Structure formats: structure tokens, C-alpha cells
Amino acid sequence: MKTLALILSLVLTTTLSHSQDNIETYSITVKVDNALSDNGSMLIGLHNEDTFMKGKGLQNSKSEIVDGIVTVTFENVAPGNYAIMVLHDENDNSKMDFDATGRPSESYGMSNNPMLFGPPTFTDAKFELLKENLEIHIRF
Template sequence: MKRLIAAALLLAANAHAATLTLDIQGLTKKTGHVLIAVHADAASFGDKGKPVAVRNVEVKDSTLTVTIPDLAPGVYAVSLFHDANDNHKLDTNFIGIPKEGYGFSNNVGARGRPSFADARFTLAADGTTLTLTVF
């Protein structure tokens, strides 16, 4: 009986999970990895909290599709960067301008890090697909 209840609870929890699909375009090199973070709030988006999901995906082409399942429907923002040299950091020049590609949901941030409010989107219960352009 306990197993039946546990299975029912697990199925109920998964019924409320949504899938986020990211179509990433504009990768200029076919090397390294794209590091992706999905943020549920402004603190996480501002590097003062923990993302709800992270992915590290190998780059083999100029486009990439990444699926992130099991997220609760709601408001999120995505940040990513193309770690072309696989040193696990976003390389910048001496004044802090990125030398590797980066992107955000809603394709904001071409001229600097956007706010959570600018990058936020709503993940629908039946899933959402976003197209992100790497700057």
C-alpha cells in the first residue's frame, strides 16, 4: 500500500512538471561547451542564488537544441555562455567585455547584463520553446 501511495504521489508531481526547450543559434565555433543556467528569481539571475537547473552541453555545430524537463510552470530567465576553450569561465577583455559568446532569454543583453525582469518568460504547463541568439 505504501508503494502504491508513493507511486501516485510521484505521478502527481510529474503531472505538474513542464519542459523547457532552448534552440540556441549563432555559435561561432564548433568547440567547447555551452553552459546554461535557468533562474527562478532575480537573486539567482544576479549570481546571489542558485539556479533551478544547469546544463553543460558540448558544441558540435553552430546551432544547439537543449531540453530541460521537470520544471514547475512559472516565471524564469535563462543565461548562457559559450565556453569555446573549455576553461569553465566566460573570458573577457581587460575592461570586462566578453570575448566568448553569451545570451539570455528574450535575446536581451547585447549591451550588457540585463535585469531578471527584462529576461523573464513564462514557462507554460505544456512546455515552452525559446530561441536564443548568442551574442
């Protein structure tokens, strides 16, 4: 009886672990083509609702800007709802800087390119990754 229970648990464990390997993943390519300068770098983060506006994303990239253009690809992304946040970190201090009134002093953008008059929300920037690779264009 113990042998049968052991064999059954091994079969179930193996089956469940292989079923997770079969989840298809996709890529999300982010393009920014209107950086105001090539100074500093572009910080780009892939976020879900839990990480949006709370620090580092699920995947993050720091990229050099060449002729005002940056292209970054996030690989192995499972289907779901996501948002992209982009910061032109002109002084390369790895954070967003603010002026004396509290407004951002560095350019930023996000997926869906919403025009906002306050802090962004996940709903403003979210998109759904289904069963194909995506290309997202972000403008400042």
C-alpha cells in the same frame, strides 16, 4: 481521543503529501543555432529571480556544439517565472572570461534575446511557464 487525533493527523499528512505530487511539470527546450564556432562547449542555465546572475541555476547543462547548434531540454519544471542564460565557453574553463576593459570575451545570450548596453536583469530575460512545454531560441 489520542487515537482520533493520530488518525486525523495521518490523514492530513497523507493528503497534503499527495497534493504536492499532483503539481504538473513541463519541459523547456533551449535552442542555440548561431554559435560562432564548435570550440569548447555551451553552458546553459535555467534561473529564477533568486539565482539569476548569481551563479548556478535551478537546472544547468553543459553541451557539445555541433555545426554551431545546441539543443538542451530542461525537464520537470513547475509553472512560474524563469530566465535562461547561455554562455559559449570557448576555452572550456567553465566560467565567463573578460577582456582588459571588463567586457565579456566569450559569446553569451539569454531568453527574450534583449539588446543590452549593460548587465542584464531578470526582467530583461524573464518568461512565464504556464501550462505547456516551451521552446526558446537564443541568439548571440
